[in-house]
Amino acid sequence: MKKKWMLPVLFAGIVAALAFSSPAVWAQTAPQRIEVTAKRFAFSPSEITVKKGQPVVLVLKSEDVAHGIRFRELDVNLKVKAGGSAEVEFTPEKTGDFVGHCSVFCGAHHGSMAIRLHVVE
Amino acid sequence: MRRALIMTTAMLLVGIGCKATPPGKLETGTMTFIKHHLTIGNKKEKNPLPDTPETRADGKEAFGHYCVACHGMDGQNTGVPFVGNMSPPVPSLASKSVQSYTDGQLKRILDYGIKPSGMPGSKGTLSDDELWSIVIYLRHLPPRGSQGVPEMYTH
Numbered sequence: 001m002k003k004k005w006m007l008p009v010l011f012a013g014i015v016a017a018l019a020f021s022s023p024a025v026w027a028q029t030a031p032q033r034i035e036v037t038a039k040r041f042a043f044s045p046s047e048i049t050v051k052k053g054q055p056v057v058l059v060l061k062s063e064d065v066a067h068g069i070r071f072r073e074l075d076v077n078l079k080v081k082a083g084g085s086a087e088v089e090f091t092p093e094k095t096g097d098f099v100g101h102c103s104v105f106c107g108a109h110h111g112s113m114a115i116r117l118h119v120v121e
Numbered sequence: 122m123r124r125a126l127i128m129t130t131a132m133l134l135v136g137i138g139c140k141a142t143p144p145g146k147l148e149t150g151t152m153t154f155i156k157h158h159l160t161i162g163n164k165k166e167k168n169p170l171p172d173t174p175e176t177r178a179d180g181k182e183a184f185g186h187y188c189v190a191c192h193g194m195d196g197q198n199t200g201v202p203f204v205g206n207m208s209p210p211v212p213s214l215a216s217k218s219v220q221s222y223t224d225g226q227l228k229r230i231l232d233y234g235i236k237p238s239g240m241p242g243s244k245g246t247l248s249d250d251e252l253w254s255i256v257i258y259l260r261h262l263p264p265r266g267s268q269g270v271p272e273m274y275t276h
Contacts, residue, residue, distance in 0.1 A: 011237075105186040111249075
């Protein structure tokens with residue numbers, strides 16, 4: 001008789017634990033998704049902020065030709081085809097400001113196409 | 122008489138300055154000295170990038186964007202059709218006169234070019250990161266002719 005009640009009680013307990021757990025717990029494990037648009041010769045937004053140790057999914061969308069974003073110090077290099085979209089997941093392990101550059105030659109002012117990444121505690 | 126002498130000397134100098142034939146040893150030596158010691162500064166700036174297989178590959182890729190149009194894939198003018206018609210001539214980047222620049226001077230040349238030669242500046246067109254990686258590639262140029270002809274000249 002006892003065994004008959006155990007399964008529903010256990011199930012209810014799991015459901016309750018999931019339902020009442022703090023959203024902050026979920027936020028810590030779910031990657032932060034950041035979308036960046038590239039168009040000759042700028043990124044939008046031009047500055048992004050992420051947390052140290054928190055996974056990030058960086059999505060790069062091109063509005064014209066092929067582009068890329070490279071943060072050499074973080075070993076991140078994401079390339080996107082003309083008009084396309086691409087993404088990369090990484091976890092910044094050090095704080096600081098990092099400047100990323102377009103990593104696919106895209107024209108006369110390619111060298112000035114930059115984005116600033118702030119990694120905070 | 123004196124005026125005629127001055128005019129003749131001036132015309133000779135202008136004539137020498139405008140010639141399109143390869144410069145002699147004296148002219149080359151003088152210009153090389155002037156560039157190395159007077160006009161191209163930034164001698165002491167160090168390359169912030171490490172010299173690794175990865176940065177060499179980055180430099181090769183960045184060099185391939187448009188440096189190859191005049192310098193060839195190997196930096197030694199291989200396959201560049203107009204290289205014999207340039208004045209001043211396009212130097213081999215493997216030559217002593219180029220390799221004896223410091224890294225900082227090479228970066229300065231990549232940034233701002235060399236006037237009045239045909240060497241343009243690339244600041245803003247390529248990022249600092251890419252330009253420094255090109256400096257690394259220049260220190261490890263492949264053997265002459267080993268990289269073939271730039272794609273733009275193959276059709």
